[in-house]
Amino acid sequence: MLQPVQYIAVQAADGEVVGYVWADYQAGTLQWAQRTATGVAGYRLGEEWSGKVAEVRKRGLPLAGALTELARSAGTGPPVDASGPEAVDELARIVTETDDRRLLAQLDHGNAEAWRELADAYAALTDDDRNVRWGGGRKDANGVTQWPYPMYSKPLWRVVAALWGVGAVTPEYRWTAGPAPTVPSDGRLHPADAVRAATLLAVGERVSEGTVDEAVQSGLFDAMVVALLDCHAAQAHLVCRFCGGFPAVPVAFHAHRGLLIAMRFRKQEGPMCANCGLGVFRALTTQTLWQGWWSPFSLFFFAPLTLVRNLVTVGKVKKLETPEPGRHGRQIDPGAPIHRRPLAYVALVPVLWVLFMSVTGLASGS
Ligand SMILES: [Zn+2]
Structure with missing residues (x-):
């Protein structure tokens, strides 16, 4: 026994279903149902099909025969049973990922x-x-x-x-x-x-x-x-990890802390915008300038290395435009430039010490 409704799905060349031809055997109708989410191309193809359906209807074929004939066209498949007109309606309202x-x-x-x-x-x-x-x-x-x-x-x-x-x-x-x-x-x-x-x-x-x-x-x-x-x-764009603003670049800033018997390394990395990047650079660099010197390895190797790396990295951040207005959360306040931060001058102590040692060394050698 026939189901109350049968339909065939009609596909475009790219496989997108553009609509359905469906026969309602109880009402004795043959109709075209355009899938509502199709774009311009899908809609044009749908119009062609709507015309085909109207033509077949005019020839007065029995419904099942008409559907079978249309199902021989390219981009279709054999008739499928459905429980009623609502089922076809529902199919026509489906939105696919391809539509999105x-x-x-x-x-x-x-x-x-x-x-x-x-x-x-x-x-x-x-x-x-x-x-x-x-x-x-x-x-x-x-x-x-x-x-x-x-x-x-x-x-x-x-x-x-x-x-x-x-x-x-x-x-x-x-x-x-x-x-x-x-x-x-x-x-x-x-x-x-x-x-x-x-x-x-x-x-x-x-x-x-x-x-x-x-x-x-x-x-x-x-x-x-x-x-x-x-x-x-x-x-x-990448989005700043601190404020969500853009443009941003992926960067890593470092801080180094030399202790007499141990050393500490700190790192902040991720995409940063111009403002937040500058803020992180200044904070970590100042920290290194006052805490970075207090072990021999730190003094001659890690502290200078950290400072140079940060300097190179901040160049990338400074090249960015400031984040678009209204599109970022709370930003890190870049704060005062490093040369206006008193703690940064602690770095002068080891520098002066090295100078003092070499001068006294030279003096004692002469
Ligand atoms: Zn930011």
Whole structure:
């Protein structure tokens, strides 16, 4: 006995399922169900299939025969049984990892300027910008009631405009078909959902005014920008281990402490931004300058070596631009330069001592 519904999956050349042809034997219908998450290419192929289905239907073949005939086309397989129309509906709403990857591939990580603009625009937002006011809704002099409309502030609109620059607004997300992004309970939006949200806001606002306001109030707006900036940071740069800012470079700074009978080595390593890197350099170098000398090995070998290594390393950190505003946590305060730290001058003691010894040695030799 036939199941109430049978379907065939239709694949694009790359293996992506673009939709389903399905026969409902009880209702006597043959239909095309486009998978909602497909991009532009998948949607075009779906339109072709929608046409094929309409054509076969017109010829008035029995449903099972029509489905079998379509199942002979390239990119399809034999008909599969399903429990009902809802089962096909559910299949059509599936979002795959390939769908997410296709959206993430639209982000233009090479365009540093556009990402900086997004970060700057977002950092400049105030609570007042988030409190969107609405105009209209009242009768004007001619007795015409104007439809209410949102009055977005310039800074808020600047963020929306910046979404285009980074490639987050894309036809590859068909926002009218869904799936609509929602903010999970932990507030962290998947970056692919951030691209969906960006497209929905930037394009959807033109069709349905107030879309951006709704997203600001629901938290989708903030979650979207944060997810996009985080995604870019992970893709394009290393992130500072102390403050999460970028750009950052992987570095290691050392401190050395020479004791009469023992020596201690300290190390701080990981990606560091310009500010935190400089702070760690100054702290560990100053520590070495006052604690580094107090054993013979330390004096002639480890302390100088540590100082030179730190000097070379700090060059890498100093070459970095300062971290993008608004995108980092608490940073290490670089503090005073080393030459303004009194403890650093303890290093003069062993230097003077060496000088004293060689001068007295020379004197006694002469
Ligand atoms: Zn940092």
